[in-house]
Amino acid sequence: MKNAIGVEIPEYIEGLGKLEPFQGVWKSIIEDEVPSTNISRTLKAKKPHVSKLCKNLEEAVKRCKPFDGMTVTCHHHLRGGDGVLMQTIKILDEMGIKDITLASSSLTSAHDGLVSYVEKGMITRIFTSGIRGALGDAISVGKLKYPAIIHSHGGRVRDFLTGRIKPDLSVLAASAADEEGNATGAHGPSAFGSMGYADIDARYSRNVIIVTDNLVEYPCVPCTVRQHFIDYVVKVDSIGDATKIASGTTRITNSPMDLRIARIAATVIEHSGLFKNGMSFQVGAGGASLAVAKFLREDMKRKNIIGSFMIGGVTSYGVDMLNEGLFHSIFDVQSFDAAVSSSVLNNPNHIEISCDQYANPNNCGSMTNKLDVVVLGALEVDVDFNVNVITGSSGEIRGASGGHSDTASGANLTVVVCPAFRGRLPIVKDRVHTVVTPGESVDVIVTERGVCVNPAKPNLAAKLKEAGVQVVDIRDLKEEVEKMTGVPAEKKLGDQIVGLVEYRDGTIIDVIYNVKNLS
Amino acid sequence: MLYIPGNNPAMIQQAGVYGCDAVLLDLEDAVALNQKDAARILVRNMLKTVNFYDTEVCVRVNNFHTPFGLTDLEEIVPLQPDNIRFPKTETVADVKEFMKEVRRIEKEHGIKNPTMTIHVMIETAKGVANVYDIAAADPRIDAITIGGQDLTADMGIIKTPDGVGIDYARKRIVMAGKANDLDVLDTIFADVNDDEGLREETEYIKKIGFAGKALINPRQVDVVHDVFNPTENEVRKAYRVYSEFIKNKKAGIGVFAIDGKMVDAPVVQRAITVLEYAKIDLKEIEKNAG
Numbered sequence: 153m154k155n156a157i158g159v160e161i162p163e164y165i166e167g168l169g170k171l172e173p174f175q176g177v178w179k180s181i182i183e184d185e186v187p188s189t190n191i192s193r194t195l196k197a198k199k200p201h202v203s204k205l206c207k208n209l210e211e212a213v214k215r216c217k218p219f220d221g222m223t224v225t226c227h228h229h230l231r232g233g234d235g236v237l238m239q240t241i242k243i244l245d246e247m248g249i250k251d252i253t254l255a256s257s258s259l260t261s262a263h264d265g266l267v268s269y270v271e272k273g274m275i276t277r278i279f280t281s282g283i284r285g286a287l288g289d290a291i292s293v294g295k296l297k298y299p300a301i302i303h304s305h306g307g308r309v310r311d312f313l314t315g316r317i318k319p320d321l322s323v324l325a326a327s328a329a330d331e332e333g334n335a336t337g338a339h340g341p342s343a344f345g346s347m348g349y350a351d352i353d354a355r356y357s358r359n360v361i362i363v364t365d366n367l368v369e370y371p372c373v374p375c376t377v378r379q380h381f382i383d384y385v386v387k388v389d390s391i392g393d394a395t396k397i398a399s400g401t402t403r404i405t406n407s408p409m410d411l412r413i414a415r416i417a418a419t420v421i422e423h424s425g426l427f428k429n430g431m432s433f434q435v436g437a438g439g440a441s442l443a444v445a446k447f448l449r450e451d452m453k454r455k456n457i458i459g460s461f462m463i464g465g466v467t468s469y470g471v472d473m474l475n476e477g478l479f480h481s482i483f484d485v486q487s488f489d490a491a492v493s494s495s496v497l498n499n500p501n502h503i504e505i506s507c508d509q510y511a512n513p514n515n516c517g518s519m520t521n522k523l524d525v526v527v528l529g530a531l532e533v534d535v536d537f538n539v540n541v542i543t544g545s546s547g548e549i550r551g552a553s554g555g556h557s558d559t560a561s562g563a564n565l566t567v568v569v570c571p572a573f574r575g576r577l578p579i580v581k582d583r584v585h586t587v588v589t590p591g592e593s594v595d596v597i598v599t600e601r602g603v604c605v606n607p608a609k610p611n612l613a614a615k616l617k618e619a620g621v622q623v624v625d626i627r628d629l630k631e632e633v634e635k636m637t638g639v640p641a642e643k644k645l646g647d648q649i650v651g652l653v654e655y656r657d658g659t660i661i662d663v664i665y666n667v668k669n670l671s
Numbered sequence: 672m673l674y675i676p677g678n679n680p681a682m683i684q685q686a687g688v689y690g691c692d693a694v695l696l697d698l699e700d701a702v703a704l705n706q707k708d709a710a711r712i713l714v715r716n717m718l719k720t721v722n723f724y725d726t727e728v729c730v731r732v733n734n735f736h737t738p739f740g741l742t743d744l745e746e747i748v749p750l751q752p753d754n755i756r757f758p759k760t761e762t763v764a765d766v767k768e769f770m771k772e773v774r775r776i777e778k779e780h781g782i783k784n785p786t787m788t789i790h791v792m793i794e795t796a797k798g799v800a801n802v803y804d805i806a807a808a809d810p811r812i813d814a815i816t817i818g819g820q821d822l823t824a825d826m827g828i829i830k831t832p833d834g835v836g837i838d839y840a841r842k843r844i845v846m847a848g849k850a851n852d853l854d855v856l857d858t859i860f861a862d863v864n865d866d867e868g869l870r871e872e873t874e875y876i877k878k879i880g881f882a883g884k885a886l887i888n889p890r891q892v893d894v895v896h897d898v899f900n901p902t903e904n905e906v907r908k909a910y911r912v913y914s915e916f917i918k919n920k921k922a923g924i925g926v927f928a929i930d931g932k933m934v935d936a937p938v939v940q941r942a943i944t945v946l947e948y949a950k951i952d953l954k955e956i957e958k959n960a961g
Contacts (some may be wrong), residue, residue: 230750406890407690408689408888408889408890409685409889411890412688412690412889413888415690415893600685600688600689601688632722636684636721
């Protein structure tokens with residue numbers, strides 16, 4: 153069956169079940185109560201004054217009675233420094249547990265070690281928002297038994313609530329916790345900020361273990377994860393590589409090209425009609441997207457604009473803007489650098505939120521639905537404004553869906569920033585290799601060689617032209633770039649489905665086939 | 672004006688997207704001796720193929736006293752970039768010799784109405800001493816520029832952040848340029864991470880009469896534009912001055928007042944300069960004032 157963007161979707165995949173094709177950004181979102189099989193919280197009980205403390209993670213995992221075919225989850229708030237997921241999988245493997253579904257909120261370079269567990273069939277299914285490095289390569293060549301499901305951050309919450317992901321064991325790292333499992337990422341030596349993704353696992357998993365390197369006197373205050381969801385608590389020497397967890401302060405890029413793209417993007421925002429008091433804003437953490445914040449900051453000061461809120465992955469740059477009074481508040485689901493933690497802890501206007509509140513399409517108060525402007529990156533874009541943030545130039549899985557499609561669907565203005573070409577490769581294609589965010593939800597693509605406005609937004613195009621922005625037809629831009637780079641040869645892919653891109657509403661928007669040769 | 676080494680294809684192909692007014696594709700100091708031929712061939716080919724959009728393109732050739740100068744001209748002049756820069760100009764004779772070759776090459780290639788203009792670069796004490804004559808040496812010269820690095824080296828001094836060592840040269844070159852109705856462009860600011868220093872220096876050179884500045888990194892473009900671009904208030908004021916000037920001129924009045932302040936010819940001239948920087952069409956104002 154074909155979905156709304158013309159991708160052939162299988163109706164059923166062994167090990168994953170029946171699939172629904174993507175129908176459009178809002179087509180399958182039903183307002184008010186959604187008729188579905190909702191999952192209730194697991195009934196649990198403990199007798200009075202029974203300690204939850206375990207002497208080590210192994211004991212805690214054993215007490216959760218792991219079994220073959222179980223679903224295990226972790227969060228990715230420790231970024232590239234995470235040491236907890238690998239410890240958990242190693243323990244389960246040593247116990248002989250097989251056929252595991254891994255449903256970590258995202259997977260980073262810290263999880264390259266999972267490849268061997270995938271190869272021997274200990275891990276057979278993966279649900280996640282991002283896969284990189286050696287694991288991405290292994291899945292791309294077909295080593296995972298069933299196709300990996302790439303969901304959005306909001307889609308993950310939805311998957312928990314509908315039972316598509318049924319976590320049996322969640323092992324959640326915290327930078328401070330007490331003996332009952334009240335836990336936080338906002339203080340302690342390994343502070344990493346918000347625990348917005350982990351909060352969902354704590355609420356909906358059958359067994360929850362808090363792992364911390366900093367067991368504090370009861371009660372742990374302030375805390376994010378609350379004790380009544382927690383089964384066991386483990387004090388460990390280390391939750392990972394502190395230098396990669398607390399990765400310092402995010403810096404604005406020095407790349408002249410990224411800065412140029414960012415400058416143009418900020419000009420687009422300024423003349424979009426949304427640049428006014430009360431504006432809400434989200435920006436990514438890297439390259440050109442974060443640099444947009446630098447220029448927006450200058451423009452806001454110049455024009456005396458005071459915004460309402462920023463959301464999303466939060467950088468120290470965003471915190472600076474909050475402290476300067478440029479925004480009233482920050483809603484923080486994930487903190488990108490160490491400097492943010494103290495703001496989460498000390499600033500009442502820096503509000504930690506769960507991923508449910510951030511981006512779940514099936515609740516009544518998703519923050520992404522209140523968003524005015526979001527600036528997002530891209531690996532590739534196409535003439536229909538579709539965006540790929542998951543597969544690389546060889547077709548390999550190497551990126552993250554994250555909140556890309558969530559924020560694009562909700563924002564009044566979705567700005568995608570990317571260079572017109574990288575090295576010898578054009579970035580504007582006839583069709584992106586993998587659609588993560590549909591063009592229907594993308595308003596503007598900003599490159600150094602011109603700004604492309606979605607034809608569905610003629611008024612926006614007119615406003616930008618009037619302001620002197622160099623607006624170009626996306627097909628003309630593609631042609632201009634191809635004159636310099638040539639047209640790359642079609643990728644030769646296999647016929648094995650190795651990944652499915654799940655749109656935030658649970659439908660399938662694209663299919664990833666295996667890469668034959670990965671150099 | 673952004674300097675781009677002539678042997679860097681990645682930078683040249685992106686030269687038109689940084690928002691600077693002009694780029695200088697450099698065959699001279701930015702290129703090592705063993706790269707001179709490669710740079711010349713690359714710049715020649717890039718001039719034919721790269722889209723520089725609205726950015727003016729200047730090529731800095733090597734001086735005639737090197738083995739590369741004439742070969743550079745033979746390759747570049749036929750392509751007629753917007754301008755060609757003659758480095759280390761010291762005398763009128765230098766200009767004459769240079770222009771003789773330029774015209775010969777143009778003639779040999781059948782270029783009857785050449786569009787390319789000439790920038791002369793003053794980089795030695797001798798050049799500074801002769802600058803008034805150099806500026807007037809050929810009608811195709813439309814800009815004059817100071818090379819601070821070579822000039823301080825020639826003078827045996829260190830270039831300091833306050834620029835005191837080249838201050839006299841800067842002012843003398845400005846005067847020579849203004850006397851001949853040329854654009855006068857300032858030297859580079861070497862510390863690409865010091866935006867505040869760049870801003871300070873740019874504010875100073877603007878005050879003493881330079882029309883622009885050489886840049887070595889695209890990150891410097893916004894700072895320089897920010898200094899040179901008139902503010903919204905300045906543009907409004909200039910618009911009003913010019914508009915009133917046109918109305919009064921029609922009534923035969925040369926000097927008039929706005930908000931109690933006298934407006935005479937120099938004030939009008941300054942208003943025109945502001946409006947030109949802001950790229951506002953004077954004819955539109957004349958039409959509206961009429």
